[in-house]
Amino acid sequence: xxxxxxxxxxxxxxxxxxxxxxxxxxxxxxxxxxxxxxxxxxxxxxxxxxxxxxxxxxxxxxxxxxxxxxxxxxxxxxxxxxxxxxxxxxxxxxxxxxxxxxxxxxxxx
Amino acid sequence: xxxxxxxxxxxxxxxxxxxxxxxxxxxxxxxxxxxxxxxxxxxxxxxxxxxxxxxxxxxxxxxxxxxxxxxxxxxxxxxxxxxxxxxxxxxxxxxxxxxxxxxxxxxxxxxxxxxxxxxxxxxxxxxxxxxxxxxxxxxxxxxxxxxxxxxxxxxxxxxxxxxxxxxxxxxxxxxxxxxxxxxxxxxxxxxxxxxxxxxxxxxxxxxxxxxxxxxxxxxxxxxxxxxxxxxxxxxxxxxxxxxxxxxxxxxxxxxxxxxxxxxxxxxxxxxxxxxxxxxxxxxxxxxxxxxxxxxxxxxxxxxxxxxxxxxxxxxxxxxxxxxxxxxxxxxxxxxxxxxxxxxxxxxxxxxxxxxxxxxxxxxxxxxxxxxxxxxxxxxxxxxxxxxxxxxxxxxxxxxxxxxxxxxxxxxxxxxxxxxxxxx
Numbered sequence: 103x104x105x106x107x108x109x110x111x112x113x114x115x116x117x118x119x120x121x122x123x124x125x126x127x128x129x130x131x132x133x134x135x136x137x138x139x140x141x142x143x144x145x146x147x148x149x150x151x152x153x154x155x156x157x158x159x160x161x162x163x164x165x166x167x168x169x170x171x172x173x174x175x176x177x178x179x180x181x182x183x184x185x186x187x188x189x190x191x192x193x194x195x196x197x198x199x200x201x202x203x204x205x206x207x208x209x210x211x
Numbered sequence: 212x213x214x215x216x217x218x219x220x221x222x223x224x225x226x227x228x229x230x231x232x233x234x235x236x237x238x239x240x241x242x243x244x245x246x247x248x249x250x251x252x253x254x255x256x257x258x259x260x261x262x263x264x265x266x267x268x269x270x271x272x273x274x275x276x277x278x279x280x281x282x283x284x285x286x287x288x289x290x291x292x293x294x295x296x297x298x299x300x301x302x303x304x305x306x307x308x309x310x311x312x313x314x315x316x317x318x319x320x321x322x323x324x325x326x327x328x329x330x331x332x333x334x335x336x337x338x339x340x341x342x343x344x345x346x347x348x349x350x351x352x353x354x355x356x357x358x359x360x361x362x363x364x365x366x367x368x369x370x371x372x373x374x375x376x377x378x379x380x381x382x383x384x385x386x387x388x389x390x391x392x393x394x395x396x397x398x399x400x401x402x403x404x405x406x407x408x409x410x411x412x413x414x415x416x417x418x419x420x421x422x423x424x425x426x427x428x429x430x431x432x433x434x435x436x437x438x439x440x441x442x443x444x445x446x447x448x449x450x451x452x453x454x455x456x457x458x459x460x461x462x463x464x465x466x467x468x469x470x471x472x473x474x475x476x477x478x479x480x481x482x483x484x485x486x487x488x489x490x491x492x493x494x495x496x497x498x499x500x501x502x503x504x505x506x507x508x509x510x511x512x513x514x515x516x517x518x519x520x521x522x523x524x525x526x527x528x529x530x531x532x533x534x535x536x537x538x539x540x541x542x543x544x545x546x547x548x549x550x551x552x553x554x555x556x557x558x559x560x561x562x563x564x565x566x567x568x569x570x571x572x573x574x575x576x577x578x579x580x581x582x583x584x585x586x587x588x589x590x591x592x593x594x595x596x597x598x599x600x601x602x603x604x605x606x607x608x609x610x611x612x613x614x615x616x617x618x619x620x621x622x623x624x625x626x627x628x629x630x631x632x633x634x
Binding site: 125140146197 | 263558566585586587604630
């Protein structure tokens with residue numbers, strides 16, 4: 103007996119860019135943030151929540167485009183931003199769009 | 212030993228015909244993923260797989276031992292955190308499509324796709340995920356062995372051993388000598404020995420101000436070296452010495468009766484010798500040649516499937532994932548890739564682009580920390596560090612940044628623990 107969820111999932115899997123795939127590209131990328139920013143990106147004080155944020159795309163792109171030397175110099179002033187500047191560099195522009203769109207769709211905590 | 216295991220496996224196999232028929236069934240009904248090990252790697256894999264492959268059945272084989280997190284356990288060594296606060300209750304992992312078994316796994320057969328449990332029963336799997344962590348090998352040091360661990364406590368797996376080490380530290384007299392010996396890499400938590408040295412030195416400065424601490428290191432360099440050394444130079448110039456491999460730091464032999472340590476040119480009689488043993492993957496990860504005889508398991512970093520048995524995945528400390536360190540953060544990152552890859556395969560899709568991440572915080576004092584981080588890409592050829600992503604806290608920084616990072620280290624701990632265990 104084939105169960106219904108499997109059939110539904112197989113149907114979803116046949117459409118390559120279907121956002122209902124588990125996990126979506128955005129959700130998969132966002133899961134990396136849970137390690138510090140809490141399950142579902144709910145936040146873990148003093149690390150801020152990510153759910154429901156509309157500014158993540160702009161913020162990640164700003165960090166990604168920051169020259170390395172400037173990032174190092176600002177490291178002191180920005181505190182933990184030295185980590186975020188480097189994480190942002192590991193994301194393509196498409197990654198940033200997907201990740202930011204995923205969090206923007208979630209309800210704020 | 213392997214032969215004996217094999218015979219036990221076959222004689223314990225009355226269940227096999229049943230198990231095999233359920234394997235055939237499982238191709239049509241819900242696939243079964245068996246996960247061995249419930250640390251950061253195994254628990255994270257179970258929870259994300261449950262979410263991303265809701266059609267599959269998941270059995271998490273935890274073993275019988277209670278579990279305490281290694282992260283933050285160095286704080287318990289210096290009395291700045293309770294052991295109770297590090298214990299994770301894992302019964303809440305059994306929810307939805309996750310079953311939890313408090314039994315040890317004894318053996319597996321990648322061809323029959325069966326996992327043998329200590330009670331003689333077998334589980335049949337479509338995919339097996341091995342996440343058992345490390346085995347310590349004190350016997351790899353001349354004169355040492357499991358019987359001598361109480362003499363040379365390492366507490367490299369957190370738990371009651373952490374408190375034994377804490378008691379031994381309390382017993383060090385003022386003017387006494389503490390030695391931490393570091394094994395040759397790879398080992399669990401590369402910055403761990405240096406964090407422990409920093410925290411012990413912080414404690415000694417307050418409670419045994421005339422005591423000394425020496426790090427005997429089998430390596431000639433180490434992670435966040437500049438940052439650690441700058442802190443030691445500033446805060447413990449007369450208290451803490453690091454001797455690298457090139458500087459007679461390699462521990463050659465111990466004498467458990469005398470409590471002494473011996474390098475090529477020196478004999479030490481410390482009041483406390485924390486001898487961190489060489490390590491390898493835990494025994495279940497070395498069955499069926501999964502480790503290729505190398506002690507650690509080679510994987511395809513796009514999916515963390517074993518290069519020896521593709522229906523077996525190995526994540527966390529037991530896998531070969533350099534340049535990623537053997538850290539809880541890396542283990543959870545690998546677990547998410549593995550879960551997404553298995554979910555994709557069950558639904559006939561390609562695994563996602565394998566973006567891996569790591570951050571290791573190290574405490575210099577209970578209120579000051581440094582961090583190192585990196586992003587990686589798993590490819591057919593191996594794990595590549597992505598350009599511009601690897602780096603650590605600035606060398607020159609105000610105390611306020613180190614304090615902020617200690618706060619972030621605690622925030623990471625709360626998040627990572629909640630994400631992995633729901634606790």
